[in-house]
Amino acid sequence: PQFIAYRDYLLSEPHLQGAVSLRECIANPDEALNGGILEPLASLRRAGKIENHNYIVLIDALCEAEYHRPDHGDTITSFLIKHMPNFPPWLKVIATVRSQLQDITKQLPYTRIGLDKMTTNEGLHKDLLDYINFRLHNSPSIQSNVTSSTSGKLESGNMSQHKFSQHLLNLSQGSFLFVKLTLDLLERGHLVVKSSGYKVLPVSLAQIYLLHFNLRFPTVRSFEKVTHILSVCLAALYPLTLLEIYYSVNSLLIDRFLPWEEFLQRFKLLSGFLVKRL
Template structure:
């Protein structure tokens, strides 16, 4: 499936530019140009300066719909007709579309309304996969999409199998996780299977929960000591607290030198990600809320 993904976009409420339509168009075009599956599109842009101008940030601000239609959709459709793009379906991923609603412009489209207006222009082989929070589904109510809910994962075998596959991948690639998931340090397939099922149920379908929990097992901050699995965190909030306590376990009071501060920022780098402009951003909306 990953080979079909030709572009992606993350909407982040704490990063205004990711929630604005012109930046979305400009960013998607840039990623499509870099896609290994769409080298013909990149070659076309190199040969046609007017297309580059059409996709400039200035043009995207002036008329994002025209920029996307004439600079992205029409060239891609023409290249497909000329058989310069393989006969495959391709995917653009958009994550956290609800976050873009925090930055509604005074006039013009939100990212959601822009997609609603432009989706009818998409060729049938170029698909969109959009994620939103369950309690904010009205954001995509006008989009002609099939909805898949991750909240019903106990009744959805495919979601359960995907979560289990991720856990098994992490376990198979880390002896530390195996040791700390096993009672008395003994690797037992039955016990590991029970722990895996327990983690899946606790995750409520969240891969972030699984990642952070398995990270704690891998680092030795969590160790299974009984069949009750009481050490397993029950939520993302508890996970953030555990990571915070682990990072600050050696904290001492007093004046902090720049080197110490830099080391602490590096320890937090998986949660406070550095942007290209050297500022920091939260790794995930749930961490910001915590």
């Protein structure tokens, strides 16, 4: 909605549509960005057709591109580094990257904000604690799970919940996802706190995912039904449609062809793990 003027301009200029087509973006990404996006935006801004405000472009997970580095050409990060001087000052870029791969952004002239530095980010500490306490106060099942390990004194309920909140906060290391998934497991009864030491709680996302898979697929035979589906989805460089997954799975099968109905049944076993693309 903010760039309606750019949309209208794009529709009125067929050559510009060609410049930003998928084919041209792959063949000549530099010209597609500069000639097809940045220069027209700057021109419309000068003409007063784009309001005099700052605008934001959000680029999530720059580090994901590093797992699929091309043999030649740019990654998204190196592409940004090359073209940052061409961005107008009113078009701001917010990019995210995992902390362990932040070295790839060293040359980007951006202000850096650490969202997982618990020791220096008081806001993160407060937000996580507020979220944990919100979930605790609004879920009787989590409350009973957390307080079941106490001695039974009425006054121990708030104390045990406070102790649990602090313990989970320290385990999270700044990860909201870790906190959410852990609380979900407690709420559903898949984790039961047996002692005040909370030794049963996972200490990493990897342990949480492993627990989820063990709950969903308790035997090797049950897991084998979805192995090919997971293999295809994890190997893909972009989200696949259901039909694309189906054909790819069948390409892995040598002795038999998997009927569509059976494939759908197997895919449903991964409900919650995979998000279906429409």
